[in-house]
Structure formats: structure tokens, C-alpha cells
Amino acid sequence: MENKKIFVILLLAIALFSCKPGVEKDQTVDWNAQTDLIFSKGVKITNNNFVGTAYVSMLVDADSLNQTYVGNVTFEPGARTNWHSHPSGQIILVVNGEGYYQEKGSPKRILRKGDAVKCPPNVLHWHGASSGSDFIQLAISSSEIGPTEWMDAVSDEEYRSNE
Amino acid sequence: MENKKIFVILLLAIALFSCKPGVEKDQTVDWNAQTDLIFSKGVKITNNNFVGTAYVSMLVDADSLNQTYVGNVTFEPGARTNWHSHPSGQIILVVNGEGYYQEKGSPKRILRKGDAVKCPPNVLHWHGASSGSDFIQLAISSSEIGPTEWMDAVSDEEYRSNE
Numbered sequence: 001m002e003n004k005k006i007f008v009i010l011l012l013a014i015a016l017f018s019c020k021p022g023v024e025k026d027q028t029v030d031w032n033a034q035t036d037l038i039f040s041k042g043v044k045i046t047n048n049n050f051v052g053t054a055y056v057s058m059l060v061d062a063d064s065l066n067q068t069y070v071g072n073v074t075f076e077p078g079a080r081t082n083w084h085s086h087p088s089g090q091i092i093l094v095v096n097g098e099g100y101y102q103e104k105g106s107p108k109r110i111l112r113k114g115d116a117v118k119c120p121p122n123v124l125h126w127h128g129a130s131s132g133s134d135f136i137q138l139a140i141s142s143s144e145i146g147p148t149e150w151m152d153a154v155s156d157e158e159y160r161s162n163e
Numbered sequence: 164m165e166n167k168k169i170f171v172i173l174l175l176a177i178a179l180f181s182c183k184p185g186v187e188k189d190q191t192v193d194w195n196a197q198t199d200l201i202f203s204k205g206v207k208i209t210n211n212n213f214v215g216t217a218y219v220s221m222l223v224d225a226d227s228l229n230q231t232y233v234g235n236v237t238f239e240p241g242a243r244t245n246w247h248s249h250p251s252g253q254i255i256l257v258v259n260g261e262g263y264y265q266e267k268g269s270p271k272r273i274l275r276k277g278d279a280v281k282c283p284p285n286v287l288h289w290h291g292a293s294s295g296s297d298f299i300q301l302a303i304s305s306s307e308i309g310p311t312e313w314m315d316a317v318s319d320e321e322y323r324s325n326e
Contacts, residue, residue, distance in 0.1 A: 118223050
């Protein structure tokens with residue numbers, strides 16, 4: 001009988017003082033989700049210039065006075081652009097995650113949050129997420145000279161090079 | 164004696180199952196600190212084109228092939244640019260905090276994380292932090308036509324307008 005009393009008190013103590021895993025879970029931080037929120041994710045890209053799942057939000061459009069435009073692009077793991085080039089060049093600013101950037105004939109580079117790349121005009125290149133991480137990047141270019149020239153998809157062999 | 168036994172068991176139970184506030188505190192998130200870290204803060208601006216304390220980190224420089232450049236600018240509360248204009252226009256992308264943007268003759272606008280502004284070429288304007296918040300923004304412009312034209316400081320009266 002005394003043991004039963006101790007057992008009941010023990011249960012009450014545990015109930016009163018134990019941590020609530022459900023509450024703690026809510027406080028867990030998903031860094032990706034947080035930084036996702038800086039710029040809107042936008043809409044799923046449905047054209048054939050990408051492999052895998054990617055989203056784009058146009059933050060600033062080109063206009064007649066200033067033909068520079070900015071898009072926020074979110075690549076899911078493994079997603080990437082096709083090989084392409086920009087007649088005015090392109091600037092890539094990495095907002096979050098880990099991804100790749102490669103110019104034709106050069107080794108693939110790893111890009112992380114805070115990195116910046118300036119791709120020269122008419123240089124064939126691709127960019128996208130690594131296989132284990134989302135990749136969120138701002139893409140800055142200009143429509144002044146002409147549109148982006150899209151080429152072949154990046155094969156799995158090319159994607160996995162230098163790994 | 165039996166009560167003492169219960170008391171000891173109770174203490175042990177509390178010690179075993181209670182939460183550790185110290186550990187929880189370490190998990191507290193300073194969102195500002197997190198997003199600060201995306202792009203480097205850079206160096207303190209010491210020229211006379213700003214009022215208050217601001218920092219700049221040049222992420223991408225202009226070059227002969229692509230004269231677009233990108234700077235990450237951090238304004239402390241109350242800090243702002245002087246009135247100025249860009250011959251090629253300017254794009255502002257807000258990374259964190261709260262700030263202001265005003266074109267000459269128009270009301271001051273409040274800018275927050277994720278906002279984008281495209282300021283047309285040769286339009287006189289200023290931008291900076293609100294009085295109660297840091298303001299971190301990417302500034303995208305081009306040196307193609309010519310340098311930024313700097314004018315008078317934004318007076319306290321102008322800064323406080325529409326408040």
C-alpha cells in the first residue's frame with residue numbers, strides 16, 4: 001500500500017515537472033524555413049529549361065528605363081538549370097542552402113549562403129542545388145542586349161562531376 | 164521516516180525529469196543575428212554621403228564586361244544616405260529590419276524584409292533605417308553611364324516626415 005502511494009506521487013511529480021516534447025518541437029528552428037521567408041518563393045517553374053523542382057519569384061522586372069531584373073530562385077535538392085548563357089552576364093547571390101555553379105570547361109564550384117558569383121556575358125554555365133540541400137539564390141541580369149540563351153540539360157554525369 | 168523516503172524519491176524524480184532552462188536559453192533565436200549573417204557586414208562608411216552609422220560590403224564589383232555592382236549596406240537606427248541619384252537607376256532589396264525610401268516630391272515609404280524597390284535613373288531619393296531598427300539592404304546599380312550623384316543630407320525634419 002505504501003509502495004502504491006510512492007508510485008502515485010512519483011507519477012504526479014513526473015507529470016508536473018517533465019519536459020513537454022511537443023512544445024519543444026515547436027521551438028525547433030528550421031533555418032531554411034526562416035530564410036525562405038526573406039524573399040517570396042514564388043511559383044513552380046514548369047518550362048523545360050530546368051531539371052528537377054524549382055520555384056521563381058520575380059522581385060524586380062526589366063523596364064524601358066532600366067532593363068536589369070531580379071528573380072529569387074529556389075531549387076529543391078538535385079534541381080538545376082540547363083546549360084545557358086546571358087548576353088549581359090549574370091550575378092548570383094546565395095541566400096541559403098548549398099548549391100553548385102559551373103562554367104563550361106571549368107570545375108564545378110560549391111556555393112553557400114552569402115556567396116556571390118559574377119558570370120561574364122555569353123559564358124555557358126549552369127547552377128542548382130546540391131543533392132542534399134535546398135538552394136536559394138537571387139539571379140540578377142539584364143534584358144538590354146537580348147534574352148537568355150538556353151541549351152542542353154545538365155546530365156547526371158555532369159551534375160555529379162568532381163564529387 | 165516514510166515521508167523522508169517519499170521526499171527523496173520525489174527530489175530524484177524532479178532532478179531526472181525536469182527541464183533544463185539553461186539549455187533552453189541557448190536555443191533562443193536572435194533572428195536579426197541569423198539574417199545578418201547572410202551577407203558580410205563589411206566596413207564602416209566614413210564618407211560624408213551618409214548621416215549616422217552605416218556599413219558596406221561590396222559583394223560584386225563593376226567590371227568592363229558587366230558594369231553592374233552589388234553592395235550590402237547595413238544602416239544602424241536613424242542612419243540614412245544623403246539625397247542622391249543614379250544615372251542608371253538603382254534596385255534595393257531588403258534583407259532585414261525596417262527602413263525608409265523616399266523619392267523627392269513623394270511620401271516616404273516604409274520598407275521591410277523581402278521588399279524590393281526599383282528607383283528610376285536620375286530620380287533624387289534617399290534610403291536608410293527607421294529610428295527603431297537596423298536596416299540591411301542590397302543595393303544594385305551600374306557604373307555604365309556614370310557615377311552616383313550625391314546631394315544634400317536628409318534633414319531631421321525630412322527624415323521624420325509622415326510619421
